[in-house]
Amino acid sequence: MNTPFAPKIEPRSPTFTLSVTALVLGLMIGLAWVTNKERQNNIVSISPAVKYGTLDIQRANLEMQAEVKDLREQLAEFEKAASKKENNSKLIQQSLEKYQIAAGITELTGPGLLITLNDSKRKDVFETETIIHDIDLLRVTNELWASGAEAIAINGQRIITGTPIRCVGPTIHVNYVPAAPPYRIQALGDPNTLYGGMATNGGVIAEITEVDPKMVLMEKLDKLTVPAFSGAMSPKLSTAPEVEPGAKKQ
Amino acid sequence: MILIPLFCLLLGVLVGVLIGKPLTGEIGVYVAVACLAGLDTICGGIRANLEGKFDGPIMVTGFLSNILIASALSWLGTKIGVEVFLVCAFIFGMRIFTNLSVIRRILLTKWTDRKAREAQERLDTERAQEAAAAPSETVFSK
Numbered sequence: 330m331n332t333p334f335a336p337k338i339e340p341r342s343p344t345f346t347l348s349v350t351a352l353v354l355g356l357m358i359g360l361a362w363v364t365n366k367e368r369q370n371n372i373v374s375i376s377p378a379v380k381y382g383t384l385d386i387q388r389a390n391l392e393m394q395a396e397v398k399d400l401r402e403q404l405a406e407f408e409k410a411a412s413k414k415e416n417n418s419k420l421i422q423q424s425l426e427k428y429q430i431a432a433g434i435t436e437l438t439g440p441g442l443l444i445t446l447n448d449s450k451r452k453d454v455f456e457t458e459t460i461i462h463d464i465d466l467l468r469v470t471n472e473l474w475a476s477g478a479e480a481i482a483i484n485g486q487r488i489i490t491g492t493p494i495r496c497v498g499p500t501i502h503v504n505y506v507p508a509a510p511p512y513r514i515q516a517l518g519d520p521n522t523l524y525g526g527m528a529t530n531g532g533v534i535a536e537i538t539e540v541d542p543k544m545v546l547m548e549k550l551d552k553l554t555v556p557a558f559s560g561a562m563s564p565k566l567s568t569a570p571e572v573e574p575g576a577k578k579q
Numbered sequence: 580m581i582l583i584p585l586f587c588l589l590l591g592v593l594v595g596v597l598i599g600k601p602l603t604g605e606i607g608v609y610v611a612v613a614c615l616a617g618l619d620t621i622c623g624g625i626r627a628n629l630e631g632k633f634d635g636p637i638m639v640t641g642f643l644s645n646i647l648i649a650s651a652l653s654w655l656g657t658k659i660g661v662e663v664f665l666v667c668a669f670i671f672g673m674r675i676f677t678n679l680s681v682i683r684r685i686l687l688t689k690w691t692d693r694k695a696r697e698a699q700e701r702l703d704t705e706r707a708q709e710a711a712a713a714p715s716e717t718v719f720s721k
Contacts, residue, residue, distance in 0.1 A: 343628040344583055346635045347621060350642045351584040352591045354617035357646075359595015361610040 449541035476526025520549035616645035622678035
């Protein structure tokens with residue numbers, strides 16, 4: 330019978346063929362059946378280990394920072410003990426302190442300048458102009474060094490020789506630590522000299538205050554404490570060449 | 580019996596969902612495109628059946644080849660950076676709509692035809708009864 334949908338199911342009848350293909354199609358639809366939630370999970374496709382791994386890494390980072398601090402304190406104690414034992418090593422101790430200060434791994438106190446940079450609330454200029462950018466912090470830091478700063482810290486992060494200041498998404502990272510406005514830039518040195526250096530016409534501070542004077546606050550302080558660098562400093566690949574005493578440097 | 584393929588479709592969906600993890604990501608896209616191809620072929624099969632042109636082997640081979648070609652093209656598309664699965668979705672979607680509209684027209688025509696035929700038959704029987712009641716006249720029924 331060629332009537333549509335014959336009542337009996339015979340092999341090779343349209344109903345049979347359609348039923349079999351419909352079964353296969355249904356199976357496929359069932360397999361492709363994804364709820365929106367699952368699809369979203371799949372699109373993001375970040376495994377929980379990675380998703381939550383950043384938190385683990387952050388925690389591990391904090392722990393390691395504490396460890397670094399402990400070890401440095403221990404080292405300082407050993408050095409003190411050693412200097413007491415031998416008079417000769419007092420000189421070594423002194424030079425060590427000098428280098429430690431230069432390297433930025435000790436806390437430092439002294440007079441200085443505190444610059445606070447904040448985003449502007451102005452609405453009538455381009456939004457990019459109202460935001461403190463990484464380049465602003467870099468230029469301020471640079472200008473402070475040039476004005477005779479002895480130590481600088483931004484939001485509690487000590488600036489050392491290898492400190493990166495860079496834009497990472499919505500925040501600025503200093504020493505790989507995110508910093509958010511207001512940015513407190515502490516600089517040790519003669520407050521007046523630093524202030525004069527920073528207030529130069531056409532300098533970076535002048536450029537920022539041109540947009541909004543409220544973005545910059547500079548305070549001369551008699552006593553400032555700059556924290557020690559708390560990250561790890563261990564060169565893996567470079568070594569210093571051994572120089573024999575008395576040998577000429579090439 | 581239109582219900583048997585429909586029942587099979589539902590059974591298949593049920594088995595597919597119960598089978599466990601749904602296919603997601605790229606493979607999910609391929610299977611989804613293949614689903615559209617299969618749906619189009621089945622709609623085409625029903626249409627051919629209603630038109631009296633149904634051919635089992637053509638239907639089965641069409642079903643399989645459409646599915647394979649749609650998934651293969653989608654796969655190729657992801658490899659060469661062209662979103663072919665959108666093309667597949669577009670084409671098969673269009674064809675499903677066309678097939679369904681043809682099916683609707685055929686069923687509608689059949690239904691109206693049957694109504695007209697029944698009305699005609701009723702009219703004929705009434706006339707026959709009238710003719711039987713008045714035997715003096717000769718009635719030539721259709």
